[in-house]
Amino acid sequence: MLESTKFIISKLSRDRTSLVGAFLLIALVLIAIFAPVLAPYPEDVTEFHPPERLFGPSMLHFFGTDRMGSDIFSRMLFGARITIAIAVIAVGVSVLVGVPIGLIAGYNRSWISDGLMRISDIFLAVPQIILAIAIAQTLGPSIENVILALSATYWPFWARLVYAETRSALTETYVEASIALGASPFRVMVFHVLPNISSSIIVRTTIGMGGTILTAAALGFLGLGPPAPSPEWGRTIAESREFLPEAWWYATAPGVAIFLVVMGFNLFGDGLRDILDPRTRRSNDG
Amino acid sequence: MLSKKMDGYESILAIEKLSKWFPITNAWNRKVGNLKAIDGVSLTVKKGEIIGVVGESGCGKSTLGKTIMGIHHPTSGSINFEGREVAGLSPFQSRQLRKRLQYTYQDPGSSLDPRWKIGRSLDEPLKIHTSLPREERHTRVREILEAVNLPESHLQLYPHEISGGQQRRVGLARILTLHPSLVILDEPTSGLDVSVQATILKLFLDLKKKFDLTYVFISHDLSVVRMMCDRLAVMYLGRIVEFGPTEEVFNSPRHPYTQSLLSAIPQIGGKRVTEHFWLEGEPPDPSRLPSGCSFRTRCPFQDRACELEVPGLVNNVGYRWDACVHSQKNLV
Numbered sequence: 001m002l003e004s005t006k007f008i009i010s011k012l013s014r015d016r017t018s019l020v021g022a023f024l025l026i027a028l029v030l031i032a033i034f035a036p037v038l039a040p041y042p043e044d045v046t047e048f049h050p051p052e053r054l055f056g057p058s059m060l061h062f063f064g065t066d067r068m069g070s071d072i073f074s075r076m077l078f079g080a081r082i083t084i085a086i087a088v089i090a091v092g093v094s095v096l097v098g099v100p101i102g103l104i105a106g107y108n109r110s111w112i113s114d115g116l117m118r119i120s121d122i123f124l125a126v127p128q129i130i131l132a133i134a135i136a137q138t139l140g141p142s143i144e145n146v147i148l149a150l151s152a153t154y155w156p157f158w159a160r161l162v163y164a165e166t167r168s169a170l171t172e173t174y175v176e177a178s179i180a181l182g183a184s185p186f187r188v189m190v191f192h193v194l195p196n197i198s199s200s201i202i203v204r205t206t207i208g209m210g211g212t213i214l215t216a217a218a219l220g221f222l223g224l225g226p227p228a229p230s231p232e233w234g235r236t237i238a239e240s241r242e243f244l245p246e247a248w249w250y251a252t253a254p255g256v257a258i259f260l261v262v263m264g265f266n267l268f269g270d271g272l273r274d275i276l277d278p279r280t281r282r283s284n285d286g
Numbered sequence: 287m288l289s290k291k292m293d294g295y296e297s298i299l300a301i302e303k304l305s306k307w308f309p310i311t312n313a314w315n316r317k318v319g320n321l322k323a324i325d326g327v328s329l330t331v332k333k334g335e336i337i338g339v340v341g342e343s344g345c346g347k348s349t350l351g352k353t354i355m356g357i358h359h360p361t362s363g364s365i366n367f368e369g370r371e372v373a374g375l376s377p378f379q380s381r382q383l384r385k386r387l388q389y390t391y392q393d394p395g396s397s398l399d400p401r402w403k404i405g406r407s408l409d410e411p412l413k414i415h416t417s418l419p420r421e422e423r424h425t426r427v428r429e430i431l432e433a434v435n436l437p438e439s440h441l442q443l444y445p446h447e448i449s450g451g452q453q454r455r456v457g458l459a460r461i462l463t464l465h466p467s468l469v470i471l472d473e474p475t476s477g478l479d480v481s482v483q484a485t486i487l488k489l490f491l492d493l494k495k496k497f498d499l500t501y502v503f504i505s506h507d508l509s510v511v512r513m514m515c516d517r518l519a520v521m522y523l524g525r526i527v528e529f530g531p532t533e534e535v536f537n538s539p540r541h542p543y544t545q546s547l548l549s550a551i552p553q554i555g556g557k558r559v560t561e562h563f564w565l566e567g568e569p570p571d572p573s574r575l576p577s578g579c580s581f582r583t584r585c586p587f588q589d590r591a592c593e594l595e596v597p598g599l600v601n602n603v604g605y606r607w608d609a610c611v612h613s614q615k616n617l618v
Binding site: 172173174176177178179180181182183184187192195196 | 352356357391397414460
């Protein structure tokens with residue numbers, strides 16, 4: 001396992017696009033961790049300075065100030081924390097729920113399998129954003145509820161993926177051999193099937209992060225995210241609408257932030273997929 | 287049925303009228319017929335012998351092995367292993383049983399998890415079936431590794447890093463860690479070059495002596511079968527058509543199919559292959575077998591009698607059985 005990790009890292013470091021992706025993600029994590037140190041006005045996350053409202057970008061305020069006179073640059077840095085928390089927890093929960101369900105449904109060939117897959121079909125039948133809006137609206141705006149709404153709508157993607165991969169892994173001779181040897185279903189699923197399908201789960205998870213961040217921003221934009229004065233990126237864009245196009249910096253900063261982070265996850269995910277899953281290799285790398 | 291003449295021998299495996307039919311379904315998942323991969327096979331294996339199962343590709347040899355092993359669920363019939371009925375056991379019971387009854391795969395490379403080091407693959411059976419502490423499992427794995435002539439350093443390698451012959455040894459080592467009594471070897475020499483084949487075959491014989499094993503040797507390589515096996519079952523389209531001591535079957539085959547199959551072995555300085563070889567074309571589709579004897583469409587001796595009924599396996603001379611209307615008549 002150690003050698004394969006080394007192999008993946010050496011391969012990734014030779015792929016320029018995934019390096020860009022990795023760079024963006026590392027930057028995001030560092031920003032989130034060191035936000036209080038990096039931010040010129042860390043107190044502006046909660047404090048207002050109405051006299052300074054809607055100042056344009058300057059050396060004092062890199063991205064200008066918002067309608068309350070708070071420094072947008074500082075608020076964006078703290079917004080990264082919320083974004084990471086939402087994406088990691090929501091995707092983490094989806095993986096923890098979706099992967100076991102997919103494994104069980106893939107391994108099992110009785111009504112349990114059909115039942116689990118039909119349930120996930122029901123979730124997939126409703127457009128994800130609409131379902132998330134409905135859930136977030138019902139429960140009220142808060143970070144926890146955004147995470148809950150996203151997890152509840154995201155797990156079927158992993159269940160579907162793992163189900164299909166498990167079904168194909170079960171036709172492999174080494175899985176049959178292990179069953180013939182007397183291995184229990186649990187052992188086969190956890191020690192044989194799961195490690196062999198882990199690469200597609202990792203790829204799906206990385207790319208899924210980007211999608212989750214977008215959906216989370218959309219929920220924030222619609223006012224279903226964490227309430228004011230949270231520096232959440234989607235919420236900031238929503239606030240900026242009434243001051244466009246004059247205060248152009250107000251919407252640009254969070255917009256660019258969302259764009260860079262989503263692009264980071266997608267580029268990195270694509271690079272991972274090329275290495276871990278050669279069947280879907282991009283056509284341009286020979 | 288075949289146990290009549292088992293004087294003085296202890297039977298380890300007795301199969302009675304075993305069938306495995308795979309359903310054929312149409313596009314709407316409706317069953318439209320059966321593919322009779324094994325159809326009413328009876329066979330008794332004596333303790334300590336090597337019993338050969340030969341036949342063309344697709345005649346049901348591997349299915350027979352896998353059904354005995356419990357990988358496939360039999361459609362009907364009984365399998366008696368070491369005095370216990372094993373057909374249709376619950377998964378838990380059959381898991382206990384599989385300690386003593388093991389199967390080696392045709393392609394040992396793909397039967398090893400590509401992400402597991404050899405050492406871990408060899409350890410797995412012990413982990414499943416025993417509660418030995420790690421140290422003792424290690425000792426047993428090393429013992430077995432030595433028995434199959436592999437260096438200990440191979441424990442740290444992945445399956446794709448070793449050769450086909452070595453993969454074969456690892457596959458064998460993996461099942462031997464449990465000290466089985468009966469091992470089903472499915473095409474154990476396919477894909478190996480001749481010198482490696484010879485070493486592997488010798489290893490089988492050594493291990494048989496050392497671990498007191500009984501082999502069911504499934505192969506289509508007739509010269510290997512002749513060298514290794516005490517008794518021989520010739521299969522054609524899911525049925526045994528001839529059964530008897532290997533030498534006798536080779537010297538005087540009774541069923542026309544066996545006769546033809548044996549004349550297909552090239553011999554240096556022997557008669558030309560073509561003179562006695564009349565087995566042409568492919569066997570019929572196993573999902574749409576001809577009436578009566580399934581071999582009649584390719585048999586030069588076929589007549590009306592062959593169409594009427596499926597000839598059963600009959601004990602005609604000595605320790606030999608065959609399933610041909612004509613060979614039975616000739617002897618009456």
